[in-house]
Amino acid sequence: MSKQTRSYNAQKVIERMGKKLNRQIVGSLTACVHCGMCTDSCHYVLANPGDPTYAPAYKADQIRKIFKRHYDWTGRVLPWWVKAKSVHSDEDLETLKDTVFGKCTNCRRCTVNCPMGVDYATFNRMARGLLVSVGIMPEGVAVVSKDQWEIGNQMGVLKEDYLETLDWMSEELQDELKDETAVIPVDKEDADVVYSINPREAKYDPRTISDAAKIFHIAGENWTMPSEGWDMTNFGLFSGDDELGGAVARKLFDKVTELRGKKLVISECGHGYRSTRCEGQNWAGMDVDFVMESSVNTMLRYVKEGRIKVDKSRNTIPVTFHDSCNNARSCGLTEEPRELLNLVCENFTEMYPNRAENYCCTGGGGAMSMSEYTPRRLKSGKVKAEQLAATGAKIVVTSCHNCVDGLQDVIRHYKLDMKVTQLVNLVADALVIPEPVEVVAPTPAEVVAAVTAEVEKAVPVEADAGPDAGGSLAGYTILVTDDEPDFVVFASAILEDNGAKVLQAHSGEEAMEIARRETPDLMTLDLGMPGTSGSEVFEAMRNDPDLKSLPIFIITGQPELRKLIYERDVRKPEGYLDKPINEQGLLTNIRKVLNVSRT
Amino acid sequence: MSELLHFAEHQLQEGALLFMAVVYTLRLTWLLRFKAGKERQAATGLGDTNPRKGFLYSWANVAMPWAMESTRKKLFIYVQFVIFHVGVVAAIGLSFVIPYGAHLLEIPWVVLALQIIIGAAGLVGIMRIVRRVGDVYMRAISSPDDFFSLFLLTSWFGFAFLAVPNSTANGEWILMTYFFMTAFFLMYVPFSKISHYLYYPFTRYYLGKTMGHRGVFPIRRIS
Known part of the structure; x- marks a missing residue:
């Protein structure tokens, strides 16, 4: 395929690869003999027997083939002979993304098990950087980087x-x-x-x-x-x-x-x-x-x-x-x-x-x-x-x-x-613990006071995130549903600290099963979960005679998915919050839905 | 000895070696054109190692099958690796012995030893072909160059095995084939994966230097 028919992103990835190459990376890209000694060192391989696409050498070759096609002589002259291949479209880059982000944790275990000293983790990171430079990356990577x-x-x-x-x-x-x-x-x-x-x-x-x-x-x-x-x-x-x-x-x-x-x-x-x-x-x-x-x-x-x-x-x-x-x-x-x-x-x-x-x-x-x-x-x-x-x-x-x-x-x-x-x-x-030790220093409270004015200018305040003055959630059972373990731990801790009994679900299916069995008073629901999406779970629950009365509180890091909820011909959710959430915002909104008055 | 065989043993080999040296020089020049990465940070680890220890350990890795889990667990493959590479050295050495030290091949045990080494390497070559074709992981990572290089070396071992006695009693074709294959091999190597030994010192040096600076190499293992 000619240069003219290559996508802009693919062209940029190829050009930028040249700038990222150093001697160590070039050595690693040229030295692999495909001996297969690295294969069993990867936990993905061990958990997916028979699937060679997880093998470190196979994954490395998805990057190596681009290098060979554009920067190594045999690949430029006889590409098919050494499995050199270029990338042409954004779909090619998406496929590469799946390998470098989704099939490797850059743990470097294959590196220390390679007889040739090929440092796959290092050039896998390089490939990630190339994709990121053209905006092709998992959504979570984009959010966190931002x-x-x-x-x-x-x-x-x-x-x-x-x-x-x-x-x-x-x-x-x-x-x-x-x-x-x-x-x-x-x-x-x-x-x-x-x-x-x-x-x-x-x-x-x-x-x-x-x-x-x-x-x-x-x-x-x-x-x-x-x-x-x-x-x-x-x-x-x-x-x-x-x-x-x-x-x-x-x-x-x-x-x-x-x-x-x-x-x-x-x-x-x-x-x-x-x-x-x-x-x-x-x-x-x-x-x-x-x-x-x-x-x-x-x-x-x-x-x-x-x-x-x-x-x-x-x-x-x-x-x-x-x-x-x-x-x-x-x-x-x-x-x-x-x-x-x-x-x-x-x-x-x-x-x-x-x-x-x-x-x-x-x-x-x-x-x-x-x-x-x-x-x-x-x-x-x-x-x-x-x-x-x-x-x-x-x-x-x-x-x-x-x-x-x-x-x-x-x-x-x-x-x-x-x-x-x-x-x-x-x-x-x-x-x-011995006797107290004296330390003289500005306290965080003092520093908070000093920066309050500056921070207030920069920080948007959520409309519903009023000051938290209490209002126990004791006696309420709340089901927290999110695929991010960090979030589940965080939200659960806040709710439990305020007296609620908390149930946890990490997928839509699990949430429905728990909701049916435990009949909680409220459920929080993430929209962007793998498997059955939050919006599908939401609609299914609203149409389920046993679950339709359960108040649902949407908490999502993908506000663009909100329309998927509001477009559906079912009763709207009782509450909605965008991530990241804070303690006060969560409690205020939960109390509002449960009609718990502040003390 | 025919003129053609003489040519194959001398001028052809010398030309092939010269060609290989020129291409290798170009190849190394190309590699060294890339800037070497540099570590700015202070060393990490317990302080009982350093970059020098790291790269020496890394280089010696080839002779320490216990050092890596991969070679520890696949000791049979490591043994194959040793036999195969010793066989390569022996078969290459043979291309010098025949024209310049043929008298050595008049000693029966030398002939026997070379045939055992080269024959064993040939058998390993066949096992490697079976593994590369039969193993789903190996097949997935193999290129035509991988297959061809392996076929080339295995068949070359076969002719080297037959050429060891340095006899033309049944005609010159065995020696002729061996020397022409050797010349082809020498000229093909720089373009194929067989040239990995050229890069080995570099990859292992840089990995070892980095890992030594960071206190990772030599790897500590408590089993």
Whole structure:
């Protein structure tokens, strides 16, 4: 096909590939001998026996064929001989998208099992970046990337909400320690430690922030958290967008430099650690004059130096450890977490294989944000489920937020009797609390006040998201339906904290089954779920004599799907909210639907 | 010895080798034109390794089947790999021994040893063909070049096996075929997957250097 008949996007992908090639990538693209030794190293292959399209070499060839056709001589002269092939249409690119985003988590397990040293994960990331550069990517990747570009963190947490969360965690910490000085210092200059987190912590799992704060406080650390550039995660790693990677890393590095921080401590997150510690400087093209380390190293040092005391008898339940791919196969962080685990837990059992040979949690490479591939991902989790079950442990510990979500999904899907937690939680649980330590620093409340005016200008306020003044939901049963585990956990926690009994469903079919069996008082419903869509579920329920009276509250990250609901000739939903939601907005709207008055 | 056989043993081989060297030089020049990526960040890991250790480990990987799960679990395939590649070295070496050290082939055990090595490699070649054709994964990743290279080498092993005694008692056709195939092989290699050994030092060097800097190589394994 001539150049003229190639789509604009296909042409750009080919041209931009030339600019992305470096010696390592070219070596990996030319050196594969198709020996097939990598095949069984991939968890997708093991979970899909007989399907060669999951084989790492096959997936790599979908990228390699373009390289060969345009940049390698044999492919240019005799393309059919070496299976070189170009891309011509956007459909070709969509097919490539399905492979590079939907059949690989970039876990790098095939790389360390390749006799030739072919680094498939690296050029798979390159291919992702090429597709992203022409706007071809899973919707979740687009949404998260947009949030990180525009709001500065990948979960779209607003500065105001972030600071309020820190303030809230400070209050919790003060209450717990009965110590008014136990606060989270924000934007403190010349601190020895600047602590950066994953936005998931602020949005869904603030306990990890308060646990870390408790540890820093008890250790008497001179520490702070930045009000800006606090997100150490970097979706550029997953999307392959080096520009995003560089911009996010630079923002964090610049903030640490501005605060004159001596050390940047990165909370437990595999991709965050890799992005910030091992890739960020390369993407940003900058050197930094401060030290960076994982909070795992920090906590371990505190214990070893006697700055905190831990009592391992407080953690008696059998635990195992899951190595994050990014920590183990790209950053060499394998021994410190084990050393720390043995210091804070009585009963640690190793998982096999482990360290750099461990299998992916299934949620790596941004897979958690690509809901269209969820069934595929869960199927591939069979390998992980067998690994977990074989340990006999009741708790799986991991130093990665992605892995927490990925493992939770696997555990739920394969009905394992296990929980997932992180080291910071176990260290905090084992912490022996001494007398209060004095820390002088601006509190989050002070910083909130200082930035309120600025934030109010920038933050749109939802019409229904009024202040939450209470109004217990006790006695109400609410069914939360969403395919995103993070969201289900988040919404459930809010509703349960306010007294509701919460049921959870992760698909439309499951929701209908639970609704029929449990007769809840209200159901929240996501529209963009894999399988039967939310709008189909909505219509089916409205037409079902047993379910039609159940109030349905739509919560979706795809407002464009709203019309699918309102076009249907059935009673309209009782409520509607766009994601991202916040606690106040959710409670206010739920109370409104249930007609619960505020106290 | 006929003039044609003499030509096949000398000028043809020398020309093929020269051609291969020129193409390899061009190929390496092409590869080195691409800029090498650079790691700016400080080293990670426990501090017991470094880029140098990393790439040495990576290079030595070929001789450490225990180092990778893939070779540990497929030890039989690893053994095949060793036999096959030793066979290649022996069969190539034969193309130098016959014209320049024919007296060595008058020693019976040398002939026997070469025939065992090359014969075993030929058998492995047949097993590899069966695997490549019969295994659904292998078939899916194979190109015409993969099949042709394997057929070429396996049949070349066959003629090398027969050529080891360096005898023309039954005519020159065996030696002639072996030397013409060798020349073709040498000229075809730079354009085929067989040239992987040219890239091996580079891919493993860069992967090892990176993984050494990051504290991943040498891989720690607790089993």
